[in-house]
Amino acid sequence: MISLNHVSYEIDGKEILHDVSFTINSGEKIGIVGPNGAGKTTLLKLIDGDLVPTSGEIVRTKEEIGMLPQDLREWLDHSVYGFIEEVTRVKGAREQFDGQYVKLEHDSSEHTLLLYADALERYDKFEVVLFGANLEKTLRRAGIASIDVDKEIGNFSGGQRTRIALAAVFASHYDIVLLDEPTNNLDEKGVVVLEKFIKGSNAAFLIVSHDRRFLRNVTSRIIEIMGGDQGIRQYSLGYDEYVEARERARQATFDRYEQYEKETART
Numbered sequence: 001m002i003s004l005n006h007v008s009y010e011i012d013g014k015e016i017l018h019d020v021s022f023t024i025n026s027g028e029k030i031g032i033v034g035p036n037g038a039g040k041t042t043l044l045k046l047i048d049g050d051l052v053p054t055s056g057e058i059v060r061t062k063e064e065i066g067m068l069p070q071d072l073r074e075w076l077d078h079s080v081y082g083f084i085e086e087v088t089r090v091k092g093a094r095e096q097f098d099g100q101y102v103k104l105e106h107d108s109s110e111h112t113l114l115l116y117a118d119a120l121e122r123y124d125k126f127e128v129v130l131f132g133a134n135l136e137k138t139l140r141r142a143g144i145a146s147i148d149v150d151k152e153i154g155n156f157s158g159g160q161r162t163r164i165a166l167a168a169v170f171a172s173h174y175d176i177v178l179l180d181e182p183t184n185n186l187d188e189k190g191v192v193v194l195e196k197f198i199k200g201s202n203a204a205f206l207i208v209s210h211d212r213r214f215l216r217n218v219t220s221r222i223i224e225i226m227g228g229d230q231g232i233r234q235y236s237l238g239y240d241e242y243v244e245a246r247e248r249a250r251q252a253t254f255d256r257y258e259q260y261e262k263e264t265a266r267t
């Protein structure tokens with residue numbers, strides 16, 4: 001579980017997110033919607049810990065939270081293996097474990113033992129030992145079984161890169177997965193495989209997307225970021241019900257405005 005309590009975020013004195021509060025429960029599939037520039041990506045970065053709220057707090061328990069990139073432009077000089085190993089934090093977990101293991105040889109204090117136990121727990125959780133073997137299955141699932149994982153990402157076509165990004169989603173062991181427009185550039189078959197994966201996963205997913213059909217198929221709850229100082233609206237509803245509820249709310253606002261106009265015209 002992770003809770004955002006009255007989180008606001010400013011850049012250069014401009015409020016990007018205002019007083020955002022909600023909780024992500026385990027296994028929930030949540031869609032994040034809102035106009036362009038409303039702050040959806042900023043919200044994911046705050047939850048990921050990449051950005052720090054200007055005010056308010058984000059309370060995390062022990063869950064592993066991870067954002068998996070869809071745009072691989074920053075990763076062109078990494079091998080496919082290296083990229084997936086890094087963004088799924090398998091590499092970090094392996095290095096942490098190796099470091100603590102070596103330390104334990106010289107220092108068996110309680111503190112070092114606890115750090116070792118912690119590293120071992122992450123090592124198991126991320127299935128570090130099985131990474132290589134699992135990767136084969138993961139690539140097959142993403143439809144790129146035969147690619148050379150030692151080759152740098154820059155050598156692959158746009159379509160293949162989209163599928164490499166998809167493979168990273170399939171390879172992750174996070175408790176809460178953050179995705180920003182995961183269906184961009186993904187073909188129909190890829191979307192279907194991704195939908196099936198998300199629906200069958202025990203992890204919680206927080207997904208920013210403009211893809212209505214995708215949101216309709218995978219999410220059970222929608223959070224609408226209104227932008228600027230307007231905060232958010234939450235709908236414990238699937239996408240279709242969210243659209244209907246939003247329309248009803250808009251109509252009610254319009255009706256109230258019309259009523260106000262009529263009344264002021266009479267006076």
Ligand SMILES: Nc1ncnc2c1ncn2[C@@H]1O[C@H](COP(=O)(O)OP(=O)(O)OP(=O)(O)O)[C@@H](O)[C@H]1O
Nearest residue numbers: 011016034035036037038039040041042043208225
């Ligand atoms: N580093 C930055 N410096 C200045 N302004 C920024 C920075 N990052 C984001 N912004 C601004 O913050 C606002 C929110 O950006 P964000 O990318 O979170 O929106 P978004 O809802 O994800 O948009 P889109 O749907 O277009 O991807 C935008 O107005 C953007 O221009």
